[in-house]
Amino acid sequence: MLIKxxxxxxxxxxxxxRVYRNRRQFIQAASGAVAGAVTGGTVLGHYxxxxxxQEVLQDVxxxxxxxxxxxxxxxxxxxxxxxxxxxxxxxxxxxYAHEMTIDPWSVRVEGAMNKPAANVAIExxxxxxxxxxxxxxxxxxxxxxMVVPWVGFPLADVIKRFEPTSKAKYVRFETxxxxxxxxxxxxxxxxxxxxxxLRMDEAMHPLTILAVGVYGKTLLNQQGxxxxxVVPWKxxxxxxxxxxxxxxxxxxxxxxxxxxxxxxYGFYSNVNPxxxxxxxxxxxxxxxxxFFRIRTQPFNGYADQVAGLYDGMDLAEYY
Amino acid sequence: xTVRRIKPWVFVACLVPLGWLLWRGATGALTANPIxxxxxxxxxxxxxxxxxxxxxxxxxxxxxxxxxxxxRRMLGLFAFFYAALHLSTYLVLDFFFAFDLIFxxxxxxxxxxxxxxxxxxxxxxxxxxxxxxxxxxGGARWRRLHRLVYPAAVAGVVHYLWLVxxxxxxxxxxxxxxxxxxxxxxxxxxxxxxxxxxxxxxxxPT
Numbered sequence: 001m002l003i004k005x006x007x008x009x010x011x012x013x014x015x016x017x018r019v020y021r022n023r024r025q026f027i028q029a030a031s032g033a034v035a036g037a038v039t040g041g042t043v044l045g046h047y048x049x050x051x052x053x054q055e056v057l058q059d060v061x062x063x064x065x066x067x068x069x070x071x072x073x074x075x076x077x078x079x080x081x082x083x084x085x086x087x088x089x090x091x092x093x094x095x096y097a098h099e100m101t102i103d104p105w106s107v108r109v110e111g112a113m114n115k116p117a118a119n120v121a122i123e124x125x126x127x128x129x130x131x132x133x134x135x136x137x138x139x140x141x142x143x144x145x146m147v148v149p150w151v152g153f154p155l156a157d158v159i160k161r162f163e164p165t166s167k168a169k170y171v172r173f174e175t176x177x178x179x180x181x182x183x184x185x186x187x188x189x190x191x192x193x194x195x196x197x198l199r200m201d202e203a204m205h206p207l208t209i210l211a212v213g214v215y216g217k218t219l220l221n222q223q224g225x226x227x228x229x230v231v232p233w234k235x236x237x238x239x240x241x242x243x244x245x246x247x248x249x250x251x252x253x254x255x256x257x258x259x260x261x262x263x264x265y266g267f268y269s270n271v272n273p274x275x276x277x278x279x280x281x282x283x284x285x286x287x288x289x290x291f292f293r294i295r296t297q298p299f300n301g302y303a304d305q306v307a308g309l310y311d312g313m314d315l316a317e318y319y
Numbered sequence: 320x321t322v323r324r325i326k327p328w329v330f331v332a333c334l335v336p337l338g339w340l341l342w343r344g345a346t347g348a349l350t351a352n353p354i355x356x357x358x359x360x361x362x363x364x365x366x367x368x369x370x371x372x373x374x375x376x377x378x379x380x381x382x383x384x385x386x387x388x389x390x391r392r393m394l395g396l397f398a399f400f401y402a403a404l405h406l407s408t409y410l411v412l413d414f415f416f417a418f419d420l421i422f423x424x425x426x427x428x429x430x431x432x433x434x435x436x437x438x439x440x441x442x443x444x445x446x447x448x449x450x451x452x453x454x455x456x457g458g459a460r461w462r463r464l465h466r467l468v469y470p471a472a473v474a475g476v477v478h479y480l481w482l483v484x485x486x487x488x489x490x491x492x493x494x495x496x497x498x499x500x501x502x503x504x505x506x507x508x509x510x511x512x513x514x515x516x517x518x519x520x521x522x523x524p525t
Contacts, residue, residue: 080351080352188486279484288352
């Protein structure tokens, strides 16, 4: 796991932030390049200029919740990304995400909970949890899909630690906002920071995980390192990346795409072949790496497990 | 240099985007979603050639290079060529003749409706582009028909504008160029010319 013991005196107390960030960046790049050279890693080799430090995750358990579908290649998963914080082209995150510093990283947890609000260092957040491999289908609202072997742990286990109160009806998430390292935040696109939310029962569902890795290694920045949400029955944009804040709230939180274009993106955003998006038919999808389109399944094929969450709801109205 | 000497080179230059696409395809550089990449690139070039075609007449007027006119048909046909590649990519590679899905897409997705309209408008222009068709239709009728290039270009730009998710800067650049090219024509027609000759030449497509 990612456990590292913080030194008694943090470098941030001695060195100006800007300087040590750059230095870490340099070290990350250098070590990544070395790691690539040592392992002969073709993947890191592709990005010798933008290499990122990665660790192999230990003691990862298999999960019965994984799909049998063939996972996409590591190259596909790490070069074809939507992460508008780094640009709107799908190649932009792989090109520019290395500019983001992810060490040190902490997550602010706050809101309607019994435990006091806190900035939790990522190491402390991860420490109690056992990592599992979850091979999930990922369906983008743009009508393409992948199969990704995530490594993570149930979000529910994290939520329980903070003891949310009865007022906690929703969980609100927020992505890092750091325009100087995230060039997409300097241009015209979404409003920043990126925010997302889940209803409490969705957040507590066993399929919902926080991911820290893919293919047994820590996430690359373009995948939402160091910590991201994965909700496999919803369109990909719900699975918020590079999380810095989690809040338990009473009212339905805003989510970025809904704020930008409410007629096209709802709060729930469950994969639904029968509810069309104005730009893309959702009836079918292209699985990256395959030639023929496949028909999209309700709830991305997870209907057996999750359809019950929405009993009695008109899914065309709550899209 | 004469048109006859230059024209073959322009022809070859117009094929460079296709060659680049094939080269990227052969070297596996068309991203993880090659069909999407091919669709975007052929669409970009269809629109660029359409705008280039529409730029010929204003440039000829402004620069006084009458020889430019002899490139207009070729550029227009290349616009159609890339538009046809773009549409075939969508029909064959993307949907592989799944006509139920395609029909729904054309009817329900307004950006697809706009793009398809643009292509349909270009089709008669490509079919009547050769000299014998010009002769058969007669100059006046042929010119009237070929004014369809204006709505075709508008449909193409609207198609692009409606398909982008959030950052509409790139399609706005195309829209600005198209507005300029159409605006120049209006200016030539109503402002830049004495009233007498304007009436006489108003039927010329530009």
